[in-house]
Amino acid sequence: MNCSAQQITLRRLDKAFSAFFRRVRAGQTPGFPRFKSLTRMPGFGYKKHGDGWRFTPGANWRHGTLRLQGVGLIKARGEARQGGTIKSCELQHSHGDWRLSLTIECAPVRVGGPAAVAADWGTEHLLTIVDGHCGTETVVNPRWWQQRKATEVALAQAVAAKRRGSRRWRKAAARLAAHRGQSGRKRLDHHHQLAARIASEVAVFATEALDIKTLTASAAGTMEAPGVDVRRQRNLNREMLDTAPALLMQLITYKVQETGGWFLTAPTKRLKPSQTCPACGAQRKKQLSERTHTCPCGCVLPRDVASAQVVLDWALREIAGKSHAQNFGREPTAAASPLRNRLQA
Numbered sequence: 058m059n060c061s062a063q064q065i066t067l068r069r070l071d072k073a074f075s076a077f078f079r080r081v082r083a084g085q086t087p088g089f090p091r092f093k094s095l096t097r098m099p100g101f102g103y104k105k106h107g108d109g110w111r112f113t114p115g116a117n118w119r120h121g122t123l124r125l126q127g128v129g130l131i132k133a134r135g136e137a138r139q140g141g142t143i144k145s146c147e148l149q150h151s152h153g154d155w156r157l158s159l160t161i162e163c164a165p166v167r168v169g170g171p172a173a174v175a176a177d178w179g180t181e182h183l184l185t186i187v188d189g190h191c192g193t194e195t196v197v198n199p200r201w202w203q204q205r206k207a208t209e210v211a212l213a214q215a216v217a218a219k220r221r222g223s224r225r226w227r228k229a230a231a232r233l234a235a236h237r238g239q240s241g242r243k244r245l246d247h248h249h250q251l252a253a254r255i256a257s258e259v260a261v262f263a264t265e266a267l268d269i270k271t272l273t274a275s276a277a278g279t280m281e282a283p284g285v286d287v288r289r290q291r292n293l294n295r296e297m298l299d300t301a302p303a304l305l306m307q308l309i310t311y312k313v314q315e316t317g318g319w320f321l322t323a324p325t326k327r328l329k330p331s332q333t334c335p336a337c338g339a340q341r342k343k344q345l346s347e348r349t350h351t352c353p354c355g356c357v358l359p360r361d362v363a364s365a366q367v368v369l370d371w372a373l374r375e376i377a378g379k380s381h382a383q384n385f386g387r388e389p390t391a392a393a394s395p396l397r398n399r400l401q402a
């Protein structure tokens with residue numbers, strides 16, 4: 058590897074230690090940066106195109122070849138949604154595979170739709186989306202873990218049964234890693250496609266702020282005060298984390314913003330979407346097991362739909378407030394005007 062590629066590795070090391078010391082100063086309990094042995098090596102990167110590496114894309118940015126200094130020509134498989142100027146690259150090593158991650162400078166083109174929607178995230182349904190015109194869409198939770206846990210457990214047990222470091226152990230570990238890698242790629246692909254479809258249909262996407270840490274906090278407790286129903290909570294946490302909600306929200310955020318649309322995050326604590334009636338605004342605390350919203354005012358809706366409706370009403374008020382401000386001579390934001398045209402259309 059050349060000097061600038063090694064600088065990238067050094068920079069990563071520096072980043073790991075600064076993050077560690079930042080957490081120490083903040084009074085948190087960080088883990089000490091781990092030495093990455095050959096089996097844990099996450100890969101390496103290059104700075105400038107042409108400096109130790111050169112990528113030649115195929116026709117329409119489909120596939121291509123990578124030339125690495127000291128290695129030679131390597132065929133690459135994959136497709137870029139959009140071409141541009143190649144800037145930098147990283148060779149990532151994970152789950153026994155090598156992947157090339159190219160950074161391309163381009164102006165992303167993505168076309169959005171006219172709808173204003175709000176979504177509620179859950180484990181029963183992955184997303185419940187309401188559009189304010191009595192249209193509701195529920196996205197099925199694919200339950201990857203349920204599907205793949207039998208195989209994963211068997212593969213993990215096979216690894217545990219072998220002598221660490223032996224040839225058979227290495228083979229079993231590679232099989233387990235390949236299975237885990239596939240699980241991760243399935244999830245990523247699903248979320249990319251779902252987010253792309255949502256972004257192509259909406260101009261406004263609102264959801265409540267996710268607090269994954271609190272939602273999936275360990276219920277184990279301490280030796281002196283052990284938690285109750287630990288196993289049930291652990292399974293619930295696993296199921297929540299299996300849907301990778303933070304990843305999904307991240308993908309939807311940037312894809313909606315690429316279309317010039319708005320991604321709004323509702324303040325959960327102030328709004329209390331799951332406890333508020335979308336019809337009359339009355340608030341009542343619900344148990345997690347209560348799946349239907351029933352209000353004395355006569356409003357009966359599925360829990361997730363009611364909650365999403367509250368978020369949507371909030372989002373529309375927010376936007377109305379912003380357009381109102383524009384009418385009083387304030388600078389319209391770049392995204393706001395085409396958005397309003399799209400909404401009116």
Ligand SMILES: [Zn+2]
Nearest residue numbers: 334337352354
């Ligand atoms: Zn009500």
